[in-house]
Amino acid sequence: MSEIRTPRLVLRRWLDDDLVPLSEIQADPAVMRWIGDGAPRSLEDTAEDIEAWEEEWDEEGFGIFAVELLGSGELAGAVGLYVADAPADIAGQVAIGWRLGRAFWGQGYASEAAHAALEFALQDRGIDRVTALCRTGDTASANVLGKLGLQAEGTVQHPVHGYDLRVYGIDLTEYQG
Numbered sequence: 001m002s003e004i005r006t007p008r009l010v011l012r013r014w015l016d017d018d019l020v021p022l023s024e025i026q027a028d029p030a031v032m033r034w035i036g037d038g039a040p041r042s043l044e045d046t047a048e049d050i051e052a053w054e055e056e057w058d059e060e061g062f063g064i065f066a067v068e069l070l071g072s073g074e075l076a077g078a079v080g081l082y083v084a085d086a087p088a089d090i091a092g093q094v095a096i097g098w099r100l101g102r103a104f105w106g107q108g109y110a111s112e113a114a115h116a117a118l119e120f121a122l123q124d125r126g127i128d129r130v131t132a133l134c135r136t137g138d139t140a141s142a143n144v145l146g147k148l149g150l151q152a153e154g155t156v157q158h159p160v161h162g163y164d165l166r167v168y169g170i171d172l173t174e175y176q177g
Contacts, residue, residue: 002057004065004116009109011065011079011116013057014050018066021075022046025101031077034138035099037161056082062125067100067113076104079113081121084131086159089167094121095131098144105140111147118148118170128172136164149176 004011025031026041026049041049057063064080077100084095096117098110121127132150134141135158150168158165 004120005070006112006116008070009076009113009116010068010070011113011120012068013063014054014066018075019043019047019050022050022066022078025075025077025099028102030102031099034135034141053078053080053082062094062121062127064097065113065117067098067109076100076109076113079110080117081125081127081130084133087133087156087165088159089154089156090131090133093129093131094127095133096121096148096150097132098141110140110144114144114148118175122170122172122175130170132168133165134168136166142166149174 002013023041023043023046026046029040032038032040053064060083062081064078064082067076067079068074069076077098079098081094081096084090084093096114098114100110118130121130130150132145134145136155145168148170150170153167153169155164155166157163
């Protein structure tokens with residue numbers, strides 16, 4: 001399955017037409033504030049992101065979905081799964097993450113899309129544990145993780161940038177759906 005429908009969203013694989021809208025989302029400093037080094041991403045960076053996400057789909061059978069509004073077809077952002085490469089505490093584990101355009105904040109889209117991606121991981125793909133990283137201070141993402149049922153498990157430092165990250169996790173046996 002490479003498409004999931006929720007009451008308001010379609011989670012799907014990436015299309016060529018998604019590059020510019022995602023680039024506009026990732027060019028917004030407010031969107032990127034809590035991601036990586038916090039810097040906005042260029043069109044070229046965004047093209048590399050989509051390419052890497054699609055490669056992960058091909059290699060792992062899961063990845064980061066494009067998030068589209070069901071009614072309008074507008075690209076709202078990205079949500080999905082990836083194999084974490086750092087920090088060492090979760091390297092090799094399947095993690096969940098998201099980024100939505102600012103126009104889509106505060107409407108429950110992140111929770112709705114992340115719930116669908118988590119269910120896809122645990123029920124469709126047979127992954128028995130999903131982790132997440134949340135930068136200390138990112139209360140909006142921490143709230144989404146709480147709604148998903150992921151529990152805080154500790155704090156680690158980002159291996160490159162040095163800021164604190166909360167590690168969250170959920171096992172299939174803990175998942176309430």
